[in-house]
Amino acid sequence: MASKPSIPKGTRDFSPAEVSKRQYIIQTIKTNFERFGFQPIETPSFENSETLMGKYGEEGDRLIFKILDSGDYLKDIKDFSQIVFGDDFKTKYKDEDIDGMPSTDGDFFKIDSKKLTRFISEKALRYDLTVPFARYVVQHQNEIEFPFKRYQIQPVWRADRPQKGRFREFFQCDADVVGSKSLWQEVELVQLYDTVFSSLGLEGVTIKINNRKILSGIAEVIGASDKLIDFTVALDKLDKIGEDGVKKEMIEKGISEKALIKVQPLFSFSGTFSDKISQLSNLLTSSEEGMKGVEELKFICDNVATLGLSTATLDLDVTLARGLNYYTGAIFEVEAPKTVSMGSIGGGGRYDDLTGIFGLKNMSGVGISFGLDRIYLVLEELQLFPETVAATSKALFINYGDAEALYASQAIQKLRKENIKVELYPDNVKVGKQFQYADKRLIPFAVIVGDEEIAANSYSLKNLVSGEQVSVDFEGLKKALLD
Amino acid sequence: MASKPSIPKGTRDFSPAEVSKRQYIIQTIKTNFERFGFQPIETPSFENSETLMGKYGEEGDRLIFKILDSGDYLKDIKDFSQIVFGDDFKTKYKDEDIDGMPSTDGDFFKIDSKKLTRFISEKALRYDLTVPFARYVVQHQNEIEFPFKRYQIQPVWRADRPQKGRFREFFQCDADVVGSKSLWQEVELVQLYDTVFSSLGLEGVTIKINNRKILSGIAEVIGASDKLIDFTVALDKLDKIGEDGVKKEMIEKGISEKALIKVQPLFSFSGTFSDKISQLSNLLTSSEEGMKGVEELKFICDNVATLGLSTATLDLDVTLARGLNYYTGAIFEVEAPKTVSMGSIGGGGRYDDLTGIFGLKNMSGVGISFGLDRIYLVLEELQLFPETVAATSKALFINYGDAEALYASQAIQKLRKENIKVELYPDNVKVGKQFQYADKRLIPFAVIVGDEEIAANSYSLKNLVSGEQVSVDFEGLKKALLD
Numbered sequence: 002m003a004s005k006p007s008i009p010k011g012t013r014d015f016s017p018a019e020v021s022k023r024q025y026i027i028q029t030i031k032t033n034f035e036r037f038g039f040q041p042i043e044t045p046s047f048e049n050s051e052t053l054m055g056k057y058g059e060e061g062d063r064l065i066f067k068i069l070d071s072g073d074y075l076k077d078i079k080d081f082s083q084i085v086f087g088d089d090f091k092t093k094y095k096d097e098d099i100d101g102m103p104s105t106d107g108d109f110f111k112i113d114s115k116k117l118t119r120f121i122s123e124k125a126l127r128y129d130l131t132v133p134f135a136r137y138v139v140q141h142q143n144e145i146e147f148p149f150k151r152y153q154i155q156p157v158w159r160a161d162r163p164q165k166g167r168f169r170e171f172f173q174c175d176a177d178v179v180g181s182k183s184l185w186q187e188v189e190l191v192q193l194y195d196t197v198f199s200s201l202g203l204e205g206v207t208i209k210i211n212n213r214k215i216l217s218g219i220a221e222v223i224g225a226s227d228k229l230i231d232f233t234v235a236l237d238k239l240d241k242i243g244e245d246g247v248k249k250e251m252i253e254k255g256i257s258e259k260a261l262i263k264v265q266p267l268f269s270f271s272g273t274f275s276d277k278i279s280q281l282s283n284l285l286t287s288s289e290e291g292m293k294g295v296e297e298l299k300f301i302c303d304n305v306a307t308l309g310l311s312t313a314t315l316d317l318d319v320t321l322a323r324g325l326n327y328y329t330g331a332i333f334e335v336e337a338p339k340t341v342s343m344g345s346i347g348g349g350g351r352y353d354d355l356t357g358i359f360g361l362k363n364m365s366g367v368g369i370s371f372g373l374d375r376i377y378l379v380l381e382e383l384q385l386f387p388e389t390v391a392a393t394s395k396a397l398f399i400n401y402g403d404a405e406a407l408y409a410s411q412a413i414q415k416l417r418k419e420n421i422k423v424e425l426y427p428d429n430v431k432v433g434k435q436f437q438y439a440d441k442r443l444i445p446f447a448v449i450v451g452d453e454e455i456a457a458n459s460y461s462l463k464n465l466v467s468g469e470q471v472s473v474d475f476e477g478l479k480k481a482l483l484d
Numbered sequence: 485m486a487s488k489p490s491i492p493k494g495t496r497d498f499s500p501a502e503v504s505k506r507q508y509i510i511q512t513i514k515t516n517f518e519r520f521g522f523q524p525i526e527t528p529s530f531e532n533s534e535t536l537m538g539k540y541g542e543e544g545d546r547l548i549f550k551i552l553d554s555g556d557y558l559k560d561i562k563d564f565s566q567i568v569f570g571d572d573f574k575t576k577y578k579d580e581d582i583d584g585m586p587s588t589d590g591d592f593f594k595i596d597s598k599k600l601t602r603f604i605s606e607k608a609l610r611y612d613l614t615v616p617f618a619r620y621v622v623q624h625q626n627e628i629e630f631p632f633k634r635y636q637i638q639p640v641w642r643a644d645r646p647q648k649g650r651f652r653e654f655f656q657c658d659a660d661v662v663g664s665k666s667l668w669q670e671v672e673l674v675q676l677y678d679t680v681f682s683s684l685g686l687e688g689v690t691i692k693i694n695n696r697k698i699l700s701g702i703a704e705v706i707g708a709s710d711k712l713i714d715f716t717v718a719l720d721k722l723d724k725i726g727e728d729g730v731k732k733e734m735i736e737k738g739i740s741e742k743a744l745i746k747v748q749p750l751f752s753f754s755g756t757f758s759d760k761i762s763q764l765s766n767l768l769t770s771s772e773e774g775m776k777g778v779e780e781l782k783f784i785c786d787n788v789a790t791l792g793l794s795t796a797t798l799d800l801d802v803t804l805a806r807g808l809n810y811y812t813g814a815i816f817e818v819e820a821p822k823t824v825s826m827g828s829i830g831g832g833g834r835y836d837d838l839t840g841i842f843g844l845k846n847m848s849g850v851g852i853s854f855g856l857d858r859i860y861l862v863l864e865e866l867q868l869f870p871e872t873v874a875a876t877s878k879a880l881f882i883n884y885g886d887a888e889a890l891y892a893s894q895a896i897q898k899l900r901k902e903n904i905k906v907e908l909y910p911d912n913v914k915v916g917k918q919f920q921y922a923d924k925r926l927i928p929f930a931v932i933v934g935d936e937e938i939a940a941n942s943y944s945l946k947n948l949v950s951g952e953q954v955s956v957d958f959e960g961l962k963k964a965l966l967d
Binding site: 005006007008009012013014015016017020021024032035036037038040041042043044045046047048049052063064066067068069071072073074075076113114117118121122123124126136137139140141144146148150151156158160170178181182183185186188189192196304307308359360393394400406407410411414417420421422423424425427428438441442 | 600
């Protein structure tokens with residue numbers, strides 16, 4: 002390969018500094034997941050296509066990476082007329098085309114990609130963690146104690162058009178509970194968000210909450226139940242296109258002026274959580290489902306308030322609808338602090354029939370997800386990564402030759418047993434080059450051992466920041482590097 | 485999907501207990517990699533096909549999972565005659581075949597899989613971590629400080645025929661140094677193996693070492709340099725087919741009787757490392773390359789001996805040849821304790837031209853790899869996993885209703901801040917069911933809070949192993965669960 006090597010578009014290499022920072026975030030999330038009683042599972046990177054296809058809509062099916070069957074994947078295809086020729090073949094078929102076969106007319110022998118894929122690919126890369134989790138629960142239902150609190154932190158793949166902040170391979174960090182309808186789960190998930198972001202030192206996040214039943218209730222009271230999706234999709238755009246824009250779109254979708262007057266309160270929806278709750282109660286009194294939603298929100302809000310949050314704020318956002326046709330109860334979304342323009346750094350909700358797609362009915366699930374890449378960007382922008390995260394070696398032992406290197410290695414061996422990261426420069430090259438290496442690697446100390454040090458059974462410890470150099474015995478060396 | 489869902493053959497779901505144990509091994513390896521000054525990198529799960537194809541031999545090319553291009557991957561194929569028809573099409577072409585087109589005779593329109601793949605797949609899943617690492621080094625050479633000590637712990641994929649202990653998705657744990665020829669690297673890698681397996685409590689592993697130059701030297705002195713591969717492949721089988729078998733195979737491969745007499749010492753090769761070294765010196769005096777190999781082995785052996793190993797043994801195994809056409813210097817392989825029949829649990833070596841395949845010359849690399857799946861099986865068989873590994877929640881708070889659940893949640897919140905894993909049973913169901921859940925989950929304590937406890941601001945703590953129950957205040961509760 003003459004040309005400089007590269008990686009597929011939408012994918013990334015991660016340098017040591019980047020891996021360390023990502024690991025710091027993942028470790029913080031993991032620790033808190035486990036504190037909250039969630040247990041880790043892992044599923045294969047690829048699933049049988051039938052497990053994934055049709056679960057994410059037509060768009061999703063397109064964006065799923067398919068894996069080519071290995072071996073001679075065409076050997077079992079008997080009837081090529083099903084694949085090789087479009088249905089209109091016969092009409093196209095003309096005698097002169099037959100002349101001088103094989104034809105090089107691509108169109109003539111056009112193969113239909115969609116048709117062919119079914120024949121040559123039976124596996125596909127994981128598109129999210131929710132469907133594999135549902136598959137896992139159904140497949141292992143007899144080994145699982147329900148309610149099952151699981152977390153999963155693994156990469157997913159999507160053939161999306163790459164763009165800023167959107168990648169074709171990225172990690173998802175999900176915590177879900179399946180097998181319990183208890184609203185205490187929603188209460189704990191709000192606490193979990195608050196705890197994780199507080200642990201990361203990211204203060205001022207807003208945990209927005211809504212409830213599918215509220216949205217259905219509103220649609221009901223304004224007599225637009227049949228237009229629930231149109232209604233919520235329009236409402237969801239309030240912060241983007243404003244009140245007039247939303248109203249215009251609703252009217253275009255056939256929602257009446259009279260209805261819009263009824264929902265007027267939603268456009269000036271403000272005040273404390275409880276204020277909003279009471280406004281909604283007034284609006285939704287006539288809708289049983291709507292009032293059920295109000296009740297649920299009140300339960301969550303009251304208990305979260307009593308327990309208290311460390312640094313996050315819980316806010317009722319009646320325009321929040323993300324993945325509506327999916328959630329059946331609570332809907333969550335976490336917003337980064339206003340100071341950074343990042344938008345959602347997490348989301349989730351309750352779906353009453355998580356495992357139905359795989360034939361296990363009445364399994365209610367509720368879960369939340371953390372957006373690793375965006376959290377990374379936020380912590381970077383606000384400089385919230387602890388300095389210790391990208392910690393490199395504490396000291397570099399300068400290599401003056403094999404005798405000195407052996408003496409150094411004996412100290413290195415003992416220091417590593419004390420869990421101190423130290424390394425020997427492998428080659429006996431110019432000292433300047435070795436110091437330059439320590440400098441570039443941001444290694445804070447250099448340890449110099451020549452004949453004198455060996456004779457005195459000592460070590461010359463040089464602080465590469467201050468330039469100060471001291472002679473110490475092993476205990477002194479250990480003490481200095483432990484700090 | 486009516487049928488019970490399943491996963492592709494050769495892949496695995498990992499349960500919470502399994503993930504915890506795997507994480508324990510990975511974390512131990514990671515910690516020691518970093519103590520030794522290795523830095524983590526991560527590369528994408530899929531690479532451009534050209535990066536991987538042709539790097540693992542013909543067999544490897546077959547076993548690489550290819551990813552189907554997304555979208556209408558056939559739209560750019562103009563000349564189907566190149567793909568759709570085997571070269572012998574014209575000879576097969578007969579008038580009667582044309583009659584009644586489209587033909588349903590699969591053979592007639594046979595497509596050549598190999599030819600088609602180039603057109604419909606441009607990405608492939610990572611097959612190992614070494615080639616992506618080499619690609620990374622060349623691509624990022626200007627950002628890297630050499631010598632570059634990197635570690636990488638990520639899954640790889642191979643379309644191998646699945647069998648016991650061989651999977652289509654598995655993790656590799658590699659540590660490599662690139663950009664230094666220093667033999668101190670080999671010394672440290674032996675120490676690293678020893679340190680990791682000691683940390684895992686796995687005593688009695690044997691670190692077998694050999695050197696490509698030794699094998700070349702032997703072939704040279706017996707006048708079989710042209711038969712180096714045949715010679716080493718046969719020698720490698722000594723433990724399987726025995727002395728006679730090896731000799732028989734060597735003779736079949738055209739190695740002379742006279743040569744076999746010369747190498748006789750190899751068949752009764754024994755004694756201490758130094759004994760073996762001196763035997764080899766005698767055998768190889770006439771081979772410059774061979775003597776270079778002896779020197780290298782002696783350097784490594786002497787320094788490792790002086791520094792000492794915790795629990796592992798370093799042994800010179802002149803039959804060790806793994807991936808010969810790849811390694812140019814040291815060759816490593818780690819053998820599990822004799823008590824378990826597991827074979828190699830790690831391996832590695834030196835390759836003098838790691839990045840040449842991507843156009844960056846003279847980059848010597850040396851590295852080792854840990855076999856996660858086999859190490860797991862060994863620790864399992866020898867029951868070396870600490871009990872704390874699969875640690876579930878420390879206590880389950882029994883749910884007697886919302887008032888009690890809120891009181892419990894206040895304690896739970898404070899306990900989690902102390903990093904104690906506790907959970908509330910989400911639903912107010914029969915107490916027996918809740919205790920059964922704690923039992924199945926192996927949760928050691930239950931905390932019972934009813935009106936009395938709330939009134940007394942106390943907690944009833946039940947030890948689910950001994951059955952003993954005590955009433956404690958919050959401090960008492962914390963203390964009991966911290967132990």
